[in-house]
Amino acid sequence: MRREIPIAICFLAGIFYTLELFIPHRQVLSIFETVRQWAQILIAFAYVLAIANILRVNFHAIQKNQRDWPYKVVLIVSLFFMITLGIFFGGIGEGTIFDWVYYHAQYPLQSTMFALLAFFIASAAFRAFRIRTLEAALLAVTAVLVMIGRVPVGEELWNNFPDFTEWIMNVPQLAGKRAIMIGAALGAISTALKVLTGLERTYLGGE
Amino acid sequence: MDLGTIIWNTIALFLTVCIFSFLYKDNPFYKFAEHLVVGVSAGYFAIILFYNGFVPKVWIPVTTRGEWWYLLPAILGVMTWTRFSKKWAWISRFSIAFYMGIAVGVALPLEMQQRVVKQLHATMLPVHFMDIQGFWNLLIILGVLCGLVYFFFSVEHKGAVGGAARLGIWILMIGFGAGFGLTVMGRISLLADRIQFMREWYLMVTQALWGA
Amino acid sequence: MDFYNRLMNLDRRWVYLVVGIAVIIPVLNPFRVPVFVTQEVRSIYDFVESLEPGDIMFLAIDYDPQAMAEVHPMARAIMRQCFAKDVKLIISALSQNGPGMAEQLISEVAREFGKKSGIDYCYLGYKPYFGLVILAMGQNFRIPFPEDYYGVPLDSLPMMRDVRNYDDVKGVVDISSGNITDAWIIYGNGRYDVKLAIGVTGVMTANYYPYLASGQIFGLMGGLKGASEYEALSKQGDRAIKMMSIQTTAHIVIVLFIVAGNIGYFMSRKKNKK
């Protein structure tokens, strides 16, 4: 009961949506779309689990006076701060305080995190692009050639440099990408098939 | 320039610097910013899901239009909450299974279409020696074939299979190198963008303090 | 530790510092890197230059805001070049998240040149299913777009009075970050023989050279580099050029680090062998 019904639900929903690609009937498609919306609603509810998890983990850390616990207070306060702003201070439209906080706190924090990658990509390249083996050589040399080919220096060195980098992108890079893509898709499909048929039921957890 | 804008932008600048300080080493400012971004973004998503998921898709249809069937997904959603109880936790599996089923069903044919059949179609290229492209086509086809051989799991990589697999891994390495080199540009743009922001803040503040 | 070993195991923070400086300097003191103009970009510029005042060109702004950094400068430069020459524009935005961004750009450039909607340009806006829209516009612009973006019927716009379909425009420049480009090539050029040029993001560029060779498109701008070439030719704006200088210094620095790391590696290995 506790296992068979979920597997049956998964199987039926899966078959139903696999067929979607083959049925062009308008009314049927609109049913598909409605039910797909349900999944989004489901996530909105499941988010309560996520919030509960955050609160539990961080409250425990504060309770036990774990190292860095004052920062956990910052985390929880900022979480409730955003929720309070969103619900009691005019919603989320343009010009609300919620919007301002997003643009002047969350956005700069996130985009600066993203910008750190410029440094990380440089340090990773410096450290890892050592020509130790043939594979490493291919990796490093291609990366350097493409980097040079993307900026005017390449043309300064050799007229056809941009064409050469394009060739790299168009021939060897393309071939490698396709091989990975086809292989990975087959792996994904067979895993999906096992989930659908209930052979793979890890997502349901243990008894 | 009004005071509000300056204050908000100064906050943004402070947070930007906090994150950048991580490059030197982990420090209290970075820790503060890190916990802040986690907390704020979790709260942000809660509110976004509330206004975009719950209100228009459940609350309004049910209360104003009487479309009761929108309660069905809401019930499925509430069922996930049974995880708070040890005894009833198994009920949450119904929702997870429903969600998985839809996801897997959508993904199955699309993976086949986009990543297998379309790629196959694009790789069946004519090989000839009239121009250089015909020869490159041969290289592409051989590259894909060798790459695929690398992903054979049930044969030992020895002999001809081993040779092809080795060639395959070389092709993959060239592809990875190219991917790495190509990404540098985008990441540098992001950094330039943040530095540009800091510069604009500096100009704004100096202008506000001492005039143009 | 000897010099080579130290070079090989350089603290990452030195790498960070140098990369930071390599980006900050060109941001604060922009300098110009040499821009090599390729034929495929020049032919777009030459085409726009060849238009007479009063001619109509079609500009398709088909990218999402995420791709702005790379392709926005292209759209801006072409628009400015057209308005400077009093060439009229019909503009569409067939990418889902693009119309608002396109509107901003249009109103900004139009204000700068004192151009009026309906007289000097016509902004059609967005309709879903770009393939069908492009096909329908081949019959008549009014089929997918009875009204322009601002809700004004096309028939009441002075510049659209005698304009029916692609036959009445001199050419189409499509700037895109996705597969809308393919639709323009297959439907626009393939079905209606539209004179077509494209601007695409860096990653996409390589895929479209075959169309250039076969003559299906007459020009091609690829990524930030293509944008900087166009800016240099048309002398309209310098955002992409500035960005190119930042990219150049940063790329050189990273490549030098890789080379230095390898020198350190090989020299210290040589010593160890002795």
Place this chain on the structure above:
Amino acid sequence: MKVISFIRVLFFFLYFLLIASPLSFAQEDLSQSWFNPHRVNMLIFLIFFFAIIIYFIDRAKKGKSLFIRRIAGLDAIEEAVGRATEMGKPVLFIPGIEDIDQIQTVAAMIILGNVAKMVAAYDTPLFVPICRPMVVPVAEERVKEGYASAGRPDAYNRDNVRYISDEQFAYAAGVQGIMLRDRPAANLMFGSFFAESLMLAETGFLTGAIQVAGTANIHQLPFFVVACDYTIIGEELFASSAYLSKEPKLLGSLKGSDLTKAIIIGILALGAILETLGITQFTRWFFIE
């Protein structure tokens, strides 16, 4: 008999090749019909692939032993966990940033179960930071089950499966925090990663952890290859469930997927040869609108 059935198959094949080939760009209205004839090829491919997989799973269940080649990256998981336990330091498992509806996340959950089993025998904490709400219950169950099957249900600590944030870079910041302050000695990253991949891998390198990463997201593989000790590439990620568990039914599906690859190689070669000879019918049959 054999000849007749061969001819029948050939006829069937030719029929689809020449008559039913979905090559027209026809714009007819399908909004009232129950089947899209332009996708008949897709349907056949899907059924064909399903049949192969199911057949091999069935065969494997009957007890035919199957060979599987060594995957260095997956062996490295055990090594990394072993080293972490020796040092008395935690293990960090990062299951990517996409929801459980992404097959890569499912594959990651399978690996997580096996890792939990390895870790449970020693008193080593296993941290699992999570980016999507629906992954939380699944990961909790997987870890709990892993501990239980190793005979240590008491060692399971619920607080170590942590939801961090749905936002990509907030999540990356949170995980970096765990790396810097809890100092795990083994970072295992499996699943669907995006730009945060290099952030995590570089910070992990800084802390001196052994890193094993696996993803099928091609655009992130270069960064894992560069910054991690071992990288699991594309399909290897999906093969891992069979590899780690050695369950016959899973090994069987691997065999089926291998056969499909062999067939694809054949089709590809045939298609290229026919295309070279100027025969385009065959290629067109793989065309999808």
